[in-house]
Amino acid sequence: MDYKFEITAKSKKTKARVGKVYTPHGIINTPAFMPIGTLGTVKAMTMRDVAEIGAEIILGNTYHLYLRPGPELIKEAGGLHKFIGWNKPILTDSGGFQVFSLAHMRKISEEGVEFTSHIDGTKHFFSPEKVLEIQTALGSDIMMPLDECVAYPAKKQEAEEAVERTSRWAKRSKLKIKNEKLKMNELFGIVQGSTYKDLRKRSAEEIAALDFPGYAIGGLSVGEPQAEMFEMLDLVTDILPDKAPRHLMGVGYASDILGAIKLGADLFDCVIPTRLARHGSFLTYEGKTSIRLNIFEKDFTPIDPECDCYACKNFTKAYIRHLFWAREITAMHLLTVHNLRFFMRLMDKVRLQIAAGEF
Amino acid sequence: MDYKFEITAKSKKTKARVGKVYTPHGIINTPAFMPIGTLGTVKAMTMRDVAEIGAEIILGNTYHLYLRPGPELIKEAGGLHKFIGWNKPILTDSGGFQVFSLAHMRKISEEGVEFTSHIDGTKHFFSPEKVLEIQTALGSDIMMPLDECVAYPAKKQEAEEAVERTSRWAKRSKLKIKNEKLKMNELFGIVQGSTYKDLRKRSAEEIAALDFPGYAIGGLSVGEPQAEMFEMLDLVTDILPDKAPRHLMGVGYASDILGAIKLGADLFDCVIPTRLARHGSFLTYEGKTSIRLNIFEKDFTPIDPECDCYACKNFTKAYIRHLFWAREITAMHLLTVHNLRFFMRLMDKVRLQIAAGEF
Numbered sequence: 187m188d189y190k191f192e193i194t195a196k197s198k199k200t201k202a203r204v205g206k207v208y209t210p211h212g213i214i215n216t217p218a219f220m221p222i223g224t225l226g227t228v229k230a231m232t233m234r235d236v237a238e239i240g241a242e243i244i245l246g247n248t249y250h251l252y253l254r255p256g257p258e259l260i261k262e263a264g265g266l267h268k269f270i271g272w273n274k275p276i277l278t279d280s281g282g283f284q285v286f287s288l289a290h291m292r293k294i295s296e297e298g299v300e301f302t303s304h305i306d307g308t309k310h311f312f313s314p315e316k317v318l319e320i321q322t323a324l325g326s327d328i329m330m331p332l333d334e335c336v337a338y339p340a341k342k343q344e345a346e347e348a349v350e351r352t353s354r355w356a357k358r359s360k361l362k363i364k365n366e367k368l369k370m371n372e373l374f375g376i377v378q379g380s381t382y383k384d385l386r387k388r389s390a391e392e393i394a395a396l397d398f399p400g401y402a403i404g405g406l407s408v409g410e411p412q413a414e415m416f417e418m419l420d421l422v423t424d425i426l427p428d429k430a431p432r433h434l435m436g437v438g439y440a441s442d443i444l445g446a447i448k449l450g451a452d453l454f455d456c457v458i459p460t461r462l463a464r465h466g467s468f469l470t471y472e473g474k475t476s477i478r479l480n481i482f483e484k485d486f487t488p489i490d491p492e493c494d495c496y497a498c499k500n501f502t503k504a505y506i507r508h509l510f511w512a513r514e515i516t517a518m519h520l521l522t523v524h525n526l527r528f529f530m531r532l533m534d535k536v537r538l539q540i541a542a543g544e545f
Numbered sequence: 546m547d548y549k550f551e552i553t554a555k556s557k558k559t560k561a562r563v564g565k566v567y568t569p570h571g572i573i574n575t576p577a578f579m580p581i582g583t584l585g586t587v588k589a590m591t592m593r594d595v596a597e598i599g600a601e602i603i604l605g606n607t608y609h610l611y612l613r614p615g616p617e618l619i620k621e622a623g624g625l626h627k628f629i630g631w632n633k634p635i636l637t638d639s640g641g642f643q644v645f646s647l648a649h650m651r652k653i654s655e656e657g658v659e660f661t662s663h664i665d666g667t668k669h670f671f672s673p674e675k676v677l678e679i680q681t682a683l684g685s686d687i688m689m690p691l692d693e694c695v696a697y698p699a700k701k702q703e704a705e706e707a708v709e710r711t712s713r714w715a716k717r718s719k720l721k722i723k724n725e726k727l728k729m730n731e732l733f734g735i736v737q738g739s740t741y742k743d744l745r746k747r748s749a750e751e752i753a754a755l756d757f758p759g760y761a762i763g764g765l766s767v768g769e770p771q772a773e774m775f776e777m778l779d780l781v782t783d784i785l786p787d788k789a790p791r792h793l794m795g796v797g798y799a800s801d802i803l804g805a806i807k808l809g810a811d812l813f814d815c816v817i818p819t820r821l822a823r824h825g826s827f828l829t830y831e832g833k834t835s836i837r838l839n840i841f842e843k844d845f846t847p848i849d850p851e852c853d854c855y856a857c858k859n860f861t862k863a864y865i866r867h868l869f870w871a872r873e874i875t876a877m878h879l880l881t882v883h884n885l886r887f888f889m890r891l892m893d894k895v896r897l898q899i900a901a902g903e904f
Contacts, residue, residue, distance in 0.1 A: 227868055227875040232855070255842075255867040263845055263863060271859045483614075486622055496591070500630045504622060508614040509586055515874050516586040 201450035249284030257323035265325030278326035331359035345380035423450035459525035495527035560809035608643030616682035624684030637685035690718035704739035749784035782809035822880035854886035
């Protein structure tokens, strides 16, 4: 099916909305949380597990997939969906964030960014055009243009230059898409601006003027206080058109997500549920808790008696704790299943509440 | 249901037989391969994965479960089946092999064996009575008595003393079972004797005389040539009663298992399929192959096109190879699924062949 975004319900008290993103690989009900499939798998999960927890879309990291196994191989395999065995939507990021946070010795120029791989030190170059070529080779349903993401805190001049470059790169990305008549892969625009109100406003205006079918808000949840993140988001969603979905990149904890939904964000992705699971923590409405704690040694109840995930339906905290201390991979798997399902159930609930006017 | 062993077909040319072991938790079709559930999980698998690959019984390690999480905790959880979420049969070993191979500074006496934990150096003591208490706390369907397993090669006197002690300990185990009227947990006898024909003969006769409902053959596949293992097994199965199932402990590769089935062995367990998987190797009729090889970089075919496992039905060698090099846990999981299913399919095939007179 063709790409489309449809709003089905709106909150009266907040900017929250319920919607559907239509993509060639299916529909995403928003607000939605996207599990991270960094390297072609959601860590410690199989694709049927990911479908079972209710995910309607996953996020792939262009930077990681570019380095391993490489876009040529994935293209030859028939695209990312086929290669990894996931026939629902995939959103890929631009690789910009990873280049600026993971790669070494990056050198930025108007043309693009040179960096050395964090794996083997080899030199690589990403331009706005190159990252789109990579993402079309992957065959992602939603692509992101190369952007410049500054660290927090950033000096104003640095943040301003990044906003300007991000806008110029967005234009080049639009142009490439137009010239090559790419149809299957929708391109979102990315708003930057660090924590400067005027820069966020300017970036949102410049990117919105380019008329993308969806928008991502980058450079938040990078160390700034939650209140500051919400302030920036509020300002940006006032400017971005209502008719397009908004992806708040890399966010976050449940409280961040709930707050951001009130401010009009629709799509979220974060390593928190999966990474915390691999480090032995489970998520509930009370926050995160370590399964390693002694209080769980003889706790023969599930992580969350309300939860319908495979881990909660079949196993006790005492068992998962035992597996974790025994360093069994299965512990990481079970905690990942629960944490992702927790986020999915949270989104289900939020969508119902917004539609019922109770959010 | 009550414990029972039934032979349903016999090979005319070899000692191979097809049978059914009835236990309180279900039926095991023999010859059977038992995946190893060392610490309360089959490594890199969930219990539903284990059921899906077709396992009808798993093996738990008494030594490991005794140290972590301990029999008291498992008993409090309602037994091993309930604790780990596996409602089919479980066979537990006696811990003897691990004490003699893993634990440090063991001191053997007529009473039992003192050892220090390989995890934290704490001192422990296993007697024939103690390991039965542990196994009844676990609630295993089939238990093993404490035996003395010598290393290979062993001096004759050492091997002889181990045979004698194993027989005396078997008698004490029988006595304990009888006195406590244990009904749910069947106790097998264990034959030792290293690679000495007369000792194997003597051990088999002494243990068979105690009239166990099933027998285990220990101390093989510990470094001796395959021919020597087969020679010992052949001799032992001539002595053990036909009416009881025979478990060749810790064996092995497919070729070992096929040879042993011809010599009348019914039950097998081994870490090979699961351990090889975690180290990146897959099993086929051609033997083991490393998924890491460059030849698989662009191999977009399954591990085995004939195989019906989740990994082979959904993923290519190129994908699993990529996951393995990227150090994704999912690679270990998918290889484990395939390797265990390979063993299960091998057993399915063997049972059909024996029944059809084609083995």
